[in-house]
Amino acid sequence: MNERSEGRLMRLQHALGQGGSLRLAEAAALCGVSEMTIRRDLAGSDGSLALIGGHLMLAGDPRHDPVYDLAVQRDRNAEAKRRLCERALATLEEGDTLFIDCGTTLAPLAASLPDDMSLTVVTYALNIAEAVSKRPGVRLWLLGGVYHASSRSFSSDDMSETIRGFGINKAFLTAAGVDERQGLSCFHFHEVAPKQAAIATAQRRVLVVDASKQGMVRPARFAGLEDVDQVIAEEAGDGD
Structure with a gap:
């Protein structure tokens, strides 16, 4: 050279x-x-x-790992994820039906759902369901099917149709890649259908991402940035 x-x-x-x-x-x-x-x-x-x-x-x-392992990702950017989920919690309203996406970003949200609100949570992620199950008064719908251990999530042929049958007020979505031109992407193709169904169904679509996802492009594209109504991301000065 x-x-x-x-x-x-x-x-x-x-x-x-x-x-x-x-x-x-x-x-x-x-x-x-x-x-x-x-x-x-x-x-x-x-x-x-x-x-x-x-x-x-x-x-x-x-951040550019070719594969996703939820156990590895759990502790990465944990404090940033907690702060982002605090902002997401502030958007909840009495009686909301929530779609909560898989992965680790929204785990603090699921674990901190308020005890004094009547909420319903729809998810296809086992780790999210486990956290929600510990919140008294929150009704949980866990969508099952084939289990994918790397992301602790499920997939099935009829999952999209099932999601579209719910009256979802807010869909909290995550992405492993957020790119201005390529849009929103994730590692696993089985996640595309439930994410797209939630986007198509929810009254309000909220993307929650930490800074490590910005500028990334992952194998499975599921939406464009224009397909979400709100982005909750790290702001200048976060973590200082």
């Missing part, structure tokens, strides 16, 4: 040092070369940068 190629890779590593990703076209523009040149640089590199789905990222960044 020549010095110019090494210099370009160092510039890209520095640009990605604060997290996130760069589209291949953005990386090429940053270095003043063609996309093909960046591809050649990457092919001859030590593998510290990865090109996935047209996005350049640091290969060792845990």
